[in-house]
Amino acid sequence: MLRHQSIIVRTWLIALFGALVLAVLLSGCRLREPGQEDLVIPELVRTHLYVAPSGSDSNPGTRDEPFRTLTRAAQAVTPGTTVHVAPGTYFGGVRTATHGTAEARIVFESTERGGARLVPPLDSRQPAAWDNRANYLDIVGFEVDGGQYQSGMKWLSGIYNGGSHNGIHHNHIHHIGNDVPCEAKGGAGIGIDSYYKGNDAEVAGNHVHDIGPPECRYMHGIYVSTTASVRDNIIYRASGAGIHLWHDASHVTIRGNTVAACGTGIVVGGGDFYHSKGPNDHTHTMNNIVYDNGHGILEQGAIGANISYRNNLVFQNAGGDWKLAAGRQHSGTVSAQPLFADYGRTVAAPDFRLQPGSPAIGKGIPADAKDGIAMRPRRETDIGAVPYTESEPAGVPSPGVH
Structure with missing residues (x-):
């Protein structure tokens, strides 16, 4: 009898201990409301690292003791890390390879829009200012200036992305590859590549200009070879x-961009496939201004049936505004001067704001929930990257949100 009671007590103690352990494990977690399916959601603990011109790579990377280089920060990040980069000049040739996750993205951000500036190092060893192979990573608000080349390898790309589920947002990328040989391997201000099986990128609100040597058809502003x-x-x-x-x-949305003074405005194409069998399909081009380029909007290679071109302003492109596959139609096209505030092919910093009376004002297709694009409350949707406002601050405007 005593032995039986001892077994009962021991069993009760084991159960109590298990309950206490479970309570500890669930602390810091959140359960759904009563009546819903029980689901344990771990809390995300974000970490923060800091980079500044006054820092040192022997520092711990804290706010008070920041790193000096982006390369050191790239070595220290883990999922959920935000790297805050103070205004100043930094050497490019950065490589990022540590993956974030869907719930814990890694973010590199300039604390002041355009304040953190990447330039070529004294002895450049990389063909890109920033080479990212990681997934779930965002690069936000940097200036990439390739115009101060010193020695070594010349940059062919500003930001090259070979990873998946990444964001390239609000960067200013300019003077990349202006004096390199024009070769078929090419380059771009921003390159979104499928070669390493990357997919699902978002390239939004960037300012990209002066890319490639004169008349080189292999150097592009934004180059995409995957879903984006x-x-x-x-x-x-x-x-x-x-x-x-x-x-x-394939499955690319090209929306609300302003493209001017390029060899070609927009090329929708597919071919020389790395991992797919093609064609480029379900790609939709809308609300873009394509003005004063060598060619306007054209198709090349393997193109599917589910391609659309809606409500674009396409005008004064020397070799023709459109070159689409036989039977393909575009709709809602505006064929007129966009009336920019200050534009010319040789103007150092054109002002792409729309003047009053621009035919691009209010002629765009409103974003809907399927686009996944947040809109500012507006009565109308404008064509192009800079929404019309009656009172805009002076200076070169940042691209708007459409």
């Missing part, structure tokens, strides 16, 4: 295409 969203970017003076789709590009 390309929206609200300003691109001008790219020797190839302002926006070029090739290789495994």
